[in-house]
Amino acid sequence: MKKTKQLLAGLALMIWGEAQADYAVNMPVGVTETSRDIHDLHMLILWICVAIGVIVYGLMVYSIVHHRKSKGAVPAKFHENTRLEIVWTLIPFLILFAMAVPATQVMIKAYDTGAADMTIKVTGYQWKWRYTYLDEGIDFFSTLDTKSNEARQLGSRIDPTTVDNYLLNVDDPLVIPVGKKIRILLTAADVLHAWWVPEFGWKKDAIPGFITDGWIKVEKPGTYRGQCAELCGRDHGFMPIVVIAKTDEEYKQWVAEHKSKQESEQAESGKTFTLDELVAKGEQVYSTNCAACHLPNGEGIPGTFPAIKGSPVALGPIAEHVSVVVKGKKSMPAFEDQLSAADLAAVITYQRNAFGNKKGDLVQPSEIQAQK
């Protein structure tokens, strides 16, 4: 008997231990005060539900076992009991009240976006995030990293388990300082998106034309990952969010580095490139920014996203082509804010020379600057 118990305990521990190691089965506790509050609230409601469940299912199992005809049960005749019915209407009211009190407290706290140390504007695009640090003058886009992007293509034959943080990694993560109250302003450029990092304990919709807000105060340095949570079209599953929380010092260092990187990108726009340079650069830009809609082979999706291959725009006058890419057209977004002049020049050149288009044209960053 004792052995059986030990064995069972060991088995239970094994399953539980393994569950802890390999599978996430519950909401993460998180790294902000709000997320811990919400986790506690979640567990409180969960246990209340479990307790009610035990009573309800227990009564059911008892009557199923004992009040069955095959055991010779004779049916009783009662069909109401006003006192009992009033009791089981009132008790749930009290239980709900007990849940509503902590819920209200958490909500009031989570809603207080005042007295923030810094503000970051997050804009959802199809299918990337733009982060604008209102105080630092930093502004960049964050897209799915190349490795995940290659592996996730239909029929890529790349095993996702060989890709680090498959679908949860980006090229340029959001970097924030720990211990600072950061107000996040959310909006969108095209359709609805939702910004969600589970370990921060909230999620908000990004709505075109409107600004919603929330706040985070991350307590532990580290990398936190999430995904867009509102259906936003074809690549909805492929717009991850990566946030790196750094100590104040490391954060300041990152700010300085990022600024100089931004400056060198701007300097690139004054350069003159050769056709090969532009095509090579353009291929990269195309795969991160255009391939989601127009497909990596440039064939597009009929009826929704036009093909680049043999397209009248890519084979027509350069100015027209530049205008479509830079200013946008119908559901084609304007890329003037999203890409540098050098990237725009490269991708337009690439489109005119790839997929069998073979125009031999080239567009220099300076020409883009002129049209912007």
Added chain:
Amino acid sequence: MTAATHDAHHEHHDHGPAKGFMRWVTTTNHKDIGTLYLVTALIMFFVGGAMALIIRLELFEPGMQWVDPLFFNQMTTLHALIMVFGAVMPAFVGLANWMIPMMIGAPDMALPRMNNWSFWILPFAFALLASTLFMEGGAPAAGWTLYPPLVLQGGNHLPFAIFSVHLLGMSSIMGAINIIVTVFNMRAPGMTLMKLPMFVWTWVITAFLLIAVMPVFAGAVTMLLTDKYFGTSFFNAAGGGDPVLYQHLFWFFGHPEVYIMILPSFGVISQIIPTFARKPLFGYSSMVYATASIGLLSFIVWAHHQYTVGMPLAGELYFTYATMLIAVPTGVKVFNWISTMWKGAMTFETPMLFAIAFVVLFTMGGFTGLMMSISPADLQYHDTYFIVAHFHYVLVPGAVFALFAGTYYWLPKWTGHKYDERLGQLHFWLSTISVNVLFFPQHFVGLAGMPRRIPDYAVQFAEFNAMSSAGAFVFGFSQLIFVYVVIKAIKGGEKASSEVWEGAENHGLEWHLPSPPPYHTWTEAPAPELILDKH
């Protein structure tokens, strides 16, 4: 004189159905129309189910293996629209058509010609919807909620999808009017409102919900149409509109809609449990009041679907409290079902098995629903697989199991033949086990951070998704057993008595009619002493 000849002439006919194909096209008989609805619903259940299997096939392992993400989105959208409007709703209308006249002692529905029309609109509506799959740009891919601006991005599928929604709405409203008129005007003498069987009560309340909300939905989608084709800006912020307005309109319809799919299930279960517990339904009056309260509350809680859009704190608090309140009448119903079983003499034929599974699993969906009502916690649950698990628990082992339970319960009455009990139980056990393998793990991946409506996922979600997909395939193919059982019972089998189930005559008028019932149900009103006081 003419009248007398006319009567004499009619006495020689048995008023049976016309023969052949045209019987089904031109019929105004409530049983024929009920059958048409049920068969259509079953077909659409398999169509929507096939789409679900495409979704689960793609999600079986991480990485994209089978379909383009855009097609994946089309599948999630059509799966939902077809299951809601094509399978669950028509199936309940089918049950209502078959059972309401039999249960209230009426010869037929009050508006038989409109009844024919409201059914025959459906096949055309679904043809319009399905045709979008073959269009350039494909079917709508913005989810069943059809949120703008995304839904406005697609190709020319939009007007087809929207006209189909308009037609489905018209059909539902006509069906609802018919039910209300029938119940209010055609009851047998002595059948007061508080003697109506629970199934009839739940349908009356559902019918009022339908009439109240379908026009709102029709209006919202029409505004989408004008935004796309006539240059209006109802939902376009750049033109002074508000994309969130659509969501409020949608959920003002959408939240009552979930009760439209679940209230009739409550009715079916309230008919079945007393029969197999051999006891009257416990707390009939409180069941009626609870159902009515759920119906009323469903109108004032819609924005709990939008906790994350950024409402003012006061709004968020209001919707939290109001939503939590729904747990009270729902709890009353569950307690009443259990008290009906308590001290009964239960047997466990297939309908009872499905009814018990309904109570257990629907309650689970209710618990997760309660968890979601709490706004701060919902900020984490929203748009994750936790939500997917929740609403599938209330709609599959909820609404769909209630439909199975009802079908097994009344099938011997409809066909005059007993169904194959052994196969029925096999269907039950396979469905119940697989439905849990299918949806239970989704709670875990949702809490751990997997958003819904994604065609591919991070590798840490792989095991539970594989499990879920395996469950889906077993569940899907198990339903073929159901089709076989139904066809077998229609074709023949052991004759069923009028009572069908032991002591069933104590539980409703329909069991006093022969099995199968005559083509024109109650040509004479049932004797007043047959009408039950408490069910």
